[in-house]
Amino acid sequence: MNTSFQKTLCDVVLLLNELPRQRSSVESAHARFKRFQKAHRGVRCNLLVDQPPGSNEADYDILLGAPDGGTVAVSWRPDEGVPWTVQYSDHWAANYVLTVNKHHTSIQSALIYLRTVLNRKPDLMNDLINKLLIQEAMDESPPAVSNKETEKAVDEFRLSHGLYSAVAMRQWLDEMSLTMAALRELMTGNVSARKLKKRVTADKVRPYFDAHRNDFEVLTIFRVQAPSKTVAVSMAKVARPSGLWMALHKKGSLLPTPNGQLATKHARELPPEFAGASPDMILGPKRSAEGYWVGQLLQRRAARFDDSTRARIEDLVFEDWLAERRKHASIRWHWV
Secondary structure (H helix, E strand, C coil): CCCCHHEEEHHHHHHHHCCCEEEHHHHHHHHHHHHHHCCCCEEEEEEEEEEECCEEEEEEEEEECCCCCEEEEEECCCCCCHHHHCCCCCCCCCCEEEECCCCEHHHHHHHHHHHHCCCCCCHHHHHHHHHHHHHHHHHHCCCCCHHHHHHHHHHHHHCCCCCCHHHHHHHHHHCCCCCCHHHHHHHHHHHHHHHHHHCCCCCCCHHHHCHHHHHHEEEEEEEEECCCCHHHHHHHHHHHHHHHHHHCCCCCCCCCCCCEEEEEEEHHHHCHHHHHCCCEEEEEEEEEEEEEEEEEEEEECCEEEEEEEHHHHHHHHHHHHHHHHHCCCCEEEEEC
């Protein structure tokens, strides 16, 4: 073996033994390695630094260019009574569930987000991706959040979760392994996200309404789920002369007890058959995931650009904006 390379290899072992193992001292380790490189200019060498997530420690490997053109990797571990295989049994990303571009979310962060923010049946994978895309956008241009806004958000969160006393609040924080400071930080993030949404959608809401006005007509409907197509056909036939509600509740009716739904919604949130229907028209039977339904349009009101319509359009525009960002994002799930 080349004598110069042999000496460098021995010096590498000594250097690895002396490098500081604290995360806060990594810059000092780089400085010492640069001095080592200058003293061994005849050998190609590189320093690799491992900083496991959630750990205060750092570990090092040094790669040496061998005389035959190959590469020698040198590692050194102090004897701490922990077998090497146990020390490295966890993947470096074991604490992460997702990375979007350069933003990570940890298991704890994901669980807290899902438990405290989502009050509906969500598409969990898309929601987690959206959370990081929103964080990325806020980092690019952070919305200003005042202490007053944060405290208001904390109070709203506390009341919405039934945490009416200091004792109940402290118990919830203990159960979630959170501090009050961490909760305030979480609420500040929520306020920032709402402000980002307002900023993204501000000049798009009214044009969207004008272009999709029919989608926001307000329809009042009565719809009944039937156990079979035969029953649905009979239901529709009996309902046409007098109306669906009257037919189902008429004395002596042989139809089964109905599973009816009386609702007032935007046209876009209802089956498309209702959009073109005239008042009192009986619709169906129509097939659905649950079987068959029969419905009746009771009332149609013109679309109004009111607060509820504005809020719904903000949701739709923001969802479109997020969908576009997802198309161009680098997304990697850490399944192992």
